[in-house]
Amino acid sequence: MVLAQDVHKSFGRLEVLKGIDLEVGRGEVCCLLGPSGSGKSTFLRCINHLEKVSAGRLSVDGQLVGYRERDGRLYELKERETAHARADIGMVFQRFNLFPHMTALGNVAEAPVRVRRENRADVTTRARALLDRVGLGDKHDVYPAQLSGGQQQRVAIARALAMQPKLMLFDEPTSALDPELVGDVLDVMRSLADDGMTMVVVTHEMAFAREVADTVVFMDAGVVVERGTPTQVIDNPAHERTRAFLGRVS
Amino acid sequence: MTEAGPARLIAVPVRHYGRWLSAIIVLAVLGWLVLAFSRADIDYGVTGEFFTAENVIRGAGRTLLISVLAQAMGIALGVLFAVMRLSHNPVTSSVAWFYIWLFRGTPVLVQLLIWYNLALIFPTIAGQPTSDLMTPFLAALLGLGINEGAYMAEIVRSGIGSVDDGQTEASQALGLTRAQTLRRVVLPQAMRVIIPPTGNEFINMLKTSSLAYTIQYSELLLSAVSVYTNNLRVIELLFTVSLWYLVLTSVFSIGQYFLERRFARGSARELAPTPMSRLAANLRGRPRL
Secondary structure (H helix, E strand, O other): OEEEEEEEEEEOOEEEEEEEEEEEOOOOEEEEEOOOOOOHHHHHHHHOOOOOOOEEEEEEOOEEOOEEEEOOEEEEOOHHHHHHHHOOEEEEOOOOOOOOOOOHHHHHHHHHHHOOOOOHHHHHHHHHHHHHHOOOOOOOOOOHHHOOHHHHHHHHHHHHHOOOOOEEEEEOOOOOOOHHHHHHHHHHHHHHHHOOOOEEEEOOOHHHHHHHOOEEEEEEOOEEEEEEOHHHHHHOOOOHHHHHHHHHHO | OOOOOOOOOOOOOOOOHHHHHHHHHHHHHHHHHHHHHHHOOOOHHHHHHHHOOHHHHHHHHHHHHHHHHHHHHHHHHHHHHHHHHOOOOHHHHHHHHHHHHHHHOOOHHHHHHHHHOHHHOOOEEOOEEHHHHOOHHHHHHHHHHHHHHHHHHHHHHHHHHOOOHHHHHHHHHOOOOHHHHHHHHHHHHHHHHHHHHHHHHHHHHHHHHHHHHHHOOOOHHHHHHHHHHHHOOHHHHHHHHHHHHHHHHHHHHHHHHHHHHHOOOOOOOOOOOOHHHHHHHHHOOOOOO
16 A cells, blocks of 8 residues: 655755655554654655655555656656645644634535535535544534544544545654543544554554554664564564664653 | 631722822813813814715715725735745745835835826826826725735735644645645634734725825815815814714724634634623623623
């Protein structure tokens, strides 16, 4: 589903990604771990072209994201074509980024109506079902400011799911939450994984990674240090850097 | 049983003797002003009489008309040039920068006179003599509207800048185009920052439109001037006009209050009650809100 080959990314003279190779299969849940500044969030944001890669191939479902390859070069696509590709990739942010001027239902229904030009009545039915699914059956007509962080994040997940994406990206979805609200969000993510959604998750939740992930990728200083099953990477890390990081967080 | 202990300690708030003194001074100055105005040779009957004169009312109507149209034009141009200014295209953003620099940097009165005398630059436009096309109304509309656009562009730009980048990212991640993101996500949120200064701009516009009297647009001030050149009641008519401006600006200030509430949706958990609903609640004997 996601295929990265020698992906590089620089901000000015600072090289943040130094050649990432990674493959995430259909239906796979892949957790990216690593210290802050390791490039894991940047890599995640490259997947839907919120950050532009400087070099290398990055494709989703066989399609390059944001670029067209010709004569050995990557040509950036027009904004409209990139938007079209992004519509199939759901993203959940650390700080939720809900639209504060729309109700929960409005947030969920916005993109299907505007991007896919779907019938509003159909979308509303689906949006209500999604909000029910994430446990917010009584909050359809409430504005984000009236919701707790955990509830906002669940609305954000429902908003991404409303586009019926083939891939979901999670950028530290529980890092901005009070500890007692983390569980509800992780439960929703767990049920998504059980339904076979392909997910790439940047997280610091070791228990979640161990339990839900099919593969765990440990990144440091812009490179993939090691990759494997949770048992391999979290419980029996092969590299010194992985051991040092895990020793600090758990 | 009464306490036999020390007497109850009464707390005395700070005494504000200064307030009494300043109130007396203010009242004295006010009294002196009222006396001066009543002794002056001003026939207030004339002020009141012309307040409802047909010609003055029509002038007030035109002031309102040109202000609304010029402000609408200013808002449209402001949004356009703010977006251009923020564009990644260097040509577009330079054009916007130049527009703002030019029209904010020259007096609006001078701009009005230039529009009115446009025939001196372009004698004909599309085969028509410019002097026929450029009526006082059109010159006033272009002069006031285009000048206003430069100020509105800066207001809109600061409003757009106030919206968190995460909003744009979330919108684009959902597949909305940049235009959709601007219209559906960024601008509605920018409105909360844009509206209060825009209200001020409109109140300014109501008054600045009086400059159009210099190019023969028959708005409120010109209607008064044409009366007092005949009856020589200069101050009386200027007071009439001032009253009309006060009425117009006050009415709009109330409208602005409700507009700001409308766009505060989603930012506060609960909107504060309006003065009217507070009054109603008090009249019904509910606890004070």
